[in-house]
Amino acid sequence: MRPAAPDPPYLVDLPHPVRVTICIPLRYYAESGCGVLGVTVLEVPQWQGSGSRGAYRLRQGATVLAGLFPAGQRMRVDTDGQPADSRDGVAALDTLAANLSAVRAAHANARARGRTVVTVGGDCGVDLVPIEAALAAHGDRLTVVWFDAHGDLNTPASSPSGAFHGMVLRALLGDGPRELAPARALRPDQVVLAGVRALDPGERAFVAEHRIRHVAAAGLANPSVLVDEVAATGADAVYLHIDLDVLDPEVFGAVGTPEPGGLTLEQLITAVRGLAARFTIAGLCLAEYEPQTDGCPEVLTGLITALASVMDGDGEDGTAQEVENIAARAWPATYTASHGGWLLRHTPGVTRRRSNSAAPLAATDDPHHGIEVVESFYRSRGLPVLVQMAPAHHHAGLDAVLAARGYRLAAPTLVLTAPTADVLTATAMGDTCAVHIDAVATADWLDAYVALDGHDDSTTVAELVLPRVPEPAAYASLAVDGEVAAMGLFVAEAGWAGVLCMATDRRQRRRGYARAILHAGTSWAVTHGVERLYLQVEAGNEAARGLYRRAGFTHSHTYHYRVADSGATPQRRDRLTPS
Known part of the structure; x- marks a missing residue:
C-alpha cells in the first residue's frame, strides 16, 4: 500500500532540504551529452503524484538519475507546478494532467529523432506516456514488466491515499481518471509483475480476477522464470518499468515506500539482462529515488551502468570486443595464460583489478565452462577471484551463473x-x-x-x-x-x-x-x-x-x-x- 499523500505543498519534515533551480521558461529543454548515442534520457522530475512524506526529494532524484545515465541526448520536462487540491479521488489531478501534456510533447520530440527513450522520474506516474508510446509502436506484441514493490493497481475509488503513483498501472489498463487516460489501454495479459510484494486487498483481487502474471521476489533468484513468464504472453518486445523500491531496503533504502523482502542488485540486473537477451527492449523507466544525503549511492552507478549496456546492446557491431582485446594487450600482466576460453592474468604486488583478473575470451553456450579452473588459479595464489565481464552484454549468461555462485558485482566501468x-x-x-x-x-x-x-x-x-x-x-x-x-x-x-x-x-x-x-x-x-x-x-x-x-x-x-x-x-x- 502506498502511504497517504500529505497536504500541498508537500514540504513536510524534510531533514535535508532540496534546492532545485530551474531557469528555463520552456516546458522542456534538450541537450547533447557523452553517452549511448541512440538513446535519449527524458528527465521528468514529477513529485506531485507521490504519497511519500519526502515526495519533494523526487525532483533531485530525477536529476541525479538522469546525470548518471550515459545518454546521447538529454531532455528535461518542467513539472515544477504546485499541486492543486485533490479532485475525483486523485491528489493534484489537474497538475498531473498538465504534466502529462508536457511529457507527451517531449516524448514525441525524442521519438521523432528516431531515438529510444529512457525515462527517469520522479514518481511512477511519469511512465504513462512512455508505455503509451511503446504500445503504439509494438501493439499486441508488447509486454510491460513492472519491477516494483507495489502493484500500483488501485483506482481513485479504491486508493487509500489518493496518490496517483499507486494507480498508474491500473490507469494504463484503462481504469483510471479520465484526465490521465492513455491513448490505448494495455490488456491484463500484457503485464508481468516482478518483485511486487505489497498489494492492497482490492489490488490482490484484481490480479486474481484478471490472472495477471506475477513473479515474486524469491522467484527472480532464477532469471529464466521471468523470461518464461514473459514468453508465455507471446511478446516480441518488453517495456521495463523499474521502481527502485523493488530493491530490498537493506540494499537500497532511498525510496519513499520501502518494503522488506525485495531484490538484490544482482538479481535485478540479471533479470533485466535475461529479458534483453530474449526480447527487444522497447523502453525503460527508472523512478522513485528520494536522495537521503548528498552524494550518490554506489548501487545506483552499478544499476545504471548495467541498464545502459542493455539499452545500447553494448557494441553489438563488434567494436566493443575489438576494443577490449586491444585494451587487454595495452596493460600487460606479468603472467598471462589462455585456458579453456579464458584469459588468466596475474601481476604479483599489483592490486588493480585488471592486472589480477580473468576475462572470458568470447561468449559461450556453456557459461559454467572453466569456472573451477579460474577459481583454482587465483585461490592457489591467495587472491580473490575476479572475473572481468567485458563487454558486459556479451556475457549475460556467465554473469548470471557467477551471481548465483555468490560473486558480488564490483567496479561498473564505462568505455568511451x-x-x-x-x-x-x-x-x-x-x-x-x-x-x-x-x-x-x-x-x-x-x-x-x-x-x-x-x-x-x-x-x-x-x-x-x-x-x-x-x-x-x-x-x-x-x-x-x-x-x-x-x-x-x-x-x-x-x-x-x-x-x-x-x-x-x-x-x-x-x-x-x-x-x-x-x-x-x-x-x-x-x-x-x-x-x-x-x-x-x-x-x-x-x-x-x-x-x-x-x-x-x-x-x-x-x-x-x-x-x-x-x-x-x-x-x-x-x-x-x-x-
Missing part, C-alpha cells in the same frame, strides 16, 4: 571512444602548453607517475607493468616550474589508441593541463595512423566523465567485475587508470 579529429578540435587551446612525449617509460616519467598516481601499488605498477607496455606508445608529461603537473599514456594498435594513466597534480588542477595532455597525445596518435581513441572510466567518476565528454568522447560499452573474496580484497583503483 572518440574519433581523433573530434578530440583534436575539442581540446585545441589558444595558449600553448609544452607537453613532452617520450617513446619509452623513462625513469623521470615513472617517478612522476608514482608521485601523481598515489596508490599503494604505484611503485610496483611502475616496475612491472608500465615498462612492458607494447610499442608504439607515448609517455606524455607537462611540467610546471620543473615539476611534472600532468601526465598520460597513449598506446596505439590497429587504428586505435588507448588513453591510460591520466593524472594531474592536485595543486595544478583546473588549469587545462589534462586537456593539453589529451591534445598532445592525440596529435601523436594521428602520426601513427590512429583514427579512434578509447578509454575507461568508472561510472561514478563525474569529474573524469565531464573532462572526456568535453573532449568529444561518447559511450561505447560497459564492463564490470564479479568478485568472490578469499581473504584478500583488491584496492579501489585510480579512477583514471585501467581497472
